[in-house]
Amino acid sequence: MQPLEKTTNLPSFEDVVALARDDMAAVDRLISKSLASDVALVSQVSEYIVMSGGKRLRPMIVLLASRALGYEGEQHHRAAAIIEFIHTATLLHDDVVDSSERRRGKDSANTVFGNQASVLVGDFLYSRAFQMMVDIDSMRVMQILADATNTIAAGEVMQLMNVHDPDVTEEAYRQVIYRKTARLFEAGAQISAVLAGRSASDEASMLAYGQHLGTAFQLVDDALDFNASATELGKNLGDDLAEGKPTLPLIYAMQNGSTAEREMIRRAIIDGGLNQLESIQAVIESTGALQYTAARAQEAADLALRALTDIPESVHKQALIAVAEFAVQRRA
16 A cells, blocks of 8 residues: 655644644643542542643543534543553553553553552542543444443453463554554544534544544554653553563564564563663564554554545544654654
8 A cells, every 4th residue: 555645834743732722722621520439549549640740631622623524512622531541541551550659751640549449540540430421411422432331341350361471463463453543533523523413424534533533643652662762652661561462563573573582572571670671672673563563553653544534625634644753753
């Protein structure tokens, strides 16, 4: 597949953030209101992670896509907050499962508040998200988000099954990143079309955009785990390897390295830990694993752009295009 000809004069990511600023401010107000609880620890943990920064791409996609499709109501704010709550709940649970100590450049919630609090507050955020789905009063939106949440949970289990397994294939890896990451991007873009009352064709286009954007985002994320500074990344370099996760850079390096290099990576995945991190980074570099992963991410981003072909031209469509470009060019 030939790459798409790149659109010139795209807005920068900062321009995209500025374009969505008023809508995002409304989402933040709704999030703050929805985090209120008479149980103090619930509010403390929720606010710690929800308000701890991050790119907020998932809710931003809901806002931009809704505007690109001509939506003029306010329910997209609620939908964006729901997407952020579901994402945040998965982060809380992920960090407990992975024993992660860092998230977005600071101590993870489980490090600060403990595993029990993180799991239970994650459950609170899931249940709050479903309360907010009811408030949207759309069975179609609820169906999409309920299905997405279930798929994400299944993806978590699939990833757990793959941990410390060096024989995971690229196809199995892709199944995990679709379920764990791309599915929520997909749902956010799709429900924007539903809220806007658009055709089945437009809904399918936005679904495809979200799916491929989420895939590109996760592929780049997995490459950055071996090719970024801890400060840029917001977590410790090599965390995936330390947790025994066979991501695409490792899978490709095993397939294309020497017998000794393949065995070294296999053993590192089986055992976990970072004892061989520098040596494995060297193999990843020499085999072109990062370039391969970047190429697959670019393919996914190109598919996301193709999905927007029939969406009417607007500043918000240009912003969606810019987000796809940002997803593959980012360094953190």
